[in-house]
Every structure is written in structure tokens, then in C-alpha cells.
């Protein structure tokens with residue numbers, strides 16, 4: 139201790155004071171050692187766990203590059219997701235969805251029909267169908283929620299519904315079916331396996347004169363201007379208070395960022411300011427007309443004339459569900475809100491003028507995995523970013 143204090147150029151205290159200083163020093167050292175030991179353990183653990191985590195991430199990526207394993211994972215996730223009653227509460231509270239299905243079932247399910255409800259959930263569509271006096275409604279679901287559906291149907295005195303706790307792919311029947319009812323509509327229309335699941339049942343069970351309800355769908359991908367206060371530029375587009383990030387464009391991280399352009403905004407519906415072009419579907423199909431999922435293209439392209447000039451920040455994805463000539467709804471950000479909301483695909487901001495043509499493509503590598511959906515667009519002048527001043531909504535007191 140004496141040597142340390144001398145080394146530090148401090149005066150060596152007299153014996154009594156020295157005793158106090160020594161015990162202070164010892165308690166400080168004990169505390170420091172304790173703190174060091176407490177920090178060491180997590181630091182050592184992190185050192186060990188970091189490569190383990192990287193290894194697991196690589197192994198997961200490798201496993202999921204196999205489409206059969208990916209499909210199994212998606213089915214399992216789907217089954218577990220729909221065990222949770224909250225997901226059903228959200229769907230039942232969506233008045234646009236419920237009114238459309240109710241009206242369409244009343245118009246399209248007839249007395250004496252054999253109906254299959256693919257993915258019955260709480261049984262709501264089966265109960266709507268059962269009110270039409272069909273021969274029978276077969277309600278299928280692979281999730282445990284089907285026991286709730288069965289109880290509700292019994293308490294509401296429906297005797298003509300048969301419940302099957304099974305995956306639709308393994309469901310067989312000894313009679314053919316007049317109507318396949320379903321609501322397998324994902325947030326990006328195709329990403330819940332709707333096409334694959336309904337066409338599988340259609341091939342095996344549906345009468346030639348039978349129908350899939352709903353059958354017609356349109357997918358929209360509209361160039362949009364995002365409201366200034368919602369806009370999130372790419373890092374290399376960012377200019378703030380005189381700091382220029384443009385050199386970030388050439389970094390390898392930016393390449394990954396450019397491709398992962400899906401759903402970059404937490405609140406896409408509120409973010410959309412306006413469409414630059416007149417909306418038109420980039421894809422339209424009728425499940426009643428096609429026989430195999432491969433008939434739905436995986437690459438789509440569009441060329442649209444700009445009707446309202448301005449900055450394009452990305453694309454808004456939404457869809458229209460058409461039950462028949464009179465019943466339909468859509469999920470456009472300018473239509474009444476449904477629980478599906480919208481998705482935004484970001485592009486670098488570009489300035490377009492009235493009469494310009496915007497050409498773009500949507501490539502869907504894996505229908506079930508929206509992160510593999512890539513939107514590409516060419517042309518346009520670099521976008522004009524709102525300046526710092528324009529965006530300021532604060533006061534300096």
C-alpha cells in the first residue's frame with residue numbers, strides 16, 4: 139500500500155490515518171474484483187454463444203432452403219397461430235370481411251348442397267352455410283380451435299355440420315362436393331397457401347358443376363408517394379442537418395437492404411399519401427378456372443402511366459376478393475379498413491411526371507414467404523427529399 143501511494147505521488151498517511159486508508163482501499167478493491175467477476179461471466183458466455191448462434195442461423199438457413207421443410211414449418215406455424223383465439227377475434231371483428239362472406243354464402247349456397255369449409259376456425263362460415271339448409275357442411279381444421287367451433291355450433295343448435303380435426307390434404311369424402319368455402323387469404327393474398335390448398339381439394343372432391351367461394355382474386359401493386367412524416371429513406375438517401383450518407387450506397391450491407399424491400403414501414407396503410415397511377419391489377423385469377431398452382435405466374439410485370447406527378451417511394455400491395463357479380467371487397471388503403479391492412483415495398487425515391495410510364499416487376503420466389511418477394515423498378519429522376527426545415531415540428535425554447 140505504502141509503495142502504491144508513493145508511486146502515485148501521494149503522501150503516506152500517519153499510522154492511524156493509514157489504517158483507515160488501507161481499509162478503504164481494500165473495500166474498493168474487493169468491490170472492483172466483484173464487479174469484474176460479475177462482468178466476466180456474461181462476457182465469457184457471450185464469447186462462447188456468439189459462434190453457436192451464428193452456426194444455428196446458418197443451419198436454419200440451410201434447412202429452410204429445402205421447400206418441403208419450409209412448407210412443413212409454415213403449416214406448423216399456421217396451425218399454432220390459429221390455436222390462439224385472438225387471431226379469430228380480429229377476423230370476426232372485421233365487418234367488411236364478415237358482411238361479404240355472409241352475403242356471398244346466402245347467394246351461393248343452396249338447399250341440399252354438400253359444402254366443405256376449408257379451415258373453419260371458429261366455425262363461422264360453416265354456420266352461415268348451415269343456415270342455407272344444405273345436406274351437410276363438412277368443417278375442416280387442423281388447429282385445436284375446431285373444438286371451440288364444435289361447441290359453438292352445438293350451442294347454436296346446428297345439426298347439419300360435421301367437424302373434422304384434420305389437415306385438408308388428408309381429408310377424404312365418399313361423395314362429391316358442391317361448394318368449397320374458404321378464407322385462406324394471407325396479408326399478401328397468396329402467402330397463406332390459398333391456391334395450393336383449395337386446388338388440392340378441388341381436384342379430389344369438387345363436382346364439375348361445383349364452385350370455390352370466393353374464387354376470383356386481383357392483386358394490386360401500386361406506385362405510391364408516402365406522406366413526408368412517414369417516409370423512411372434508404373440510408374444512402376438520407377441527408378440530415380448537413381450530413382450526407384450517400385457513400386453508404388456502395389457498401390455490401392446496402393445490397394442486402396435493396397433486395398429486402400418488403401414491409402419496411404410499421405404502419406403502411408396510414409403512410410400512403412397517394413397513388414401515382416390509376417390502379418389496375420398486376421395479377422388476376424379465378425380458382426374456378428384453373429387446375430394447378432403452377433398456372434399462377436411467379437414473375438409479373440406492369441407498365442403504368444403517371445396520372446399524378448410526384449415522388450414515388452415504393453409500392454403498396456393490396457387485393458380484391460370477388461365472390462360473384464355483386465359481392466366483393468378490397469383492401470386498398472383508400473377503402474374502408476379490413477384486418478389485412480396493406481404491405482409496402484420500398485424503392486429508392488424517384489420523381490415522376492404526368493405521362494411518364496413506370497415499368498416494374500414483381501418476382502415471387504416462394505409464395506408463402508413474402509420476404510422472398512422482390513419488386514424492381516427502373517427509371518425516374520432521383521427523388522426530392524423533404525428538407526430538414528420542412529419537416530421540423532419542434533420548438534427550441
Ligand SMILES: C[S@@+](CC[C@H](N)C(=O)[O-])C[C@H]1O[C@@H](n2cnc3c(N)ncnc32)[C@H](O)[C@@H]1O
Nearest residue numbers: 220229257258259278279280281304305306321
Ligand atoms: C384465416 S383462418 C379462417 C377461419 C374461418 N374460416 C373464418 O373465416 O373466420 C384459417 C383457418 O384455416 C385453418 N387451416 C389452414 N390451413 C389448413 C389446412 N390445410 N387444413 C385444415 N385447416 C387449415 C387454420 O388453422 C385456421 O383456423
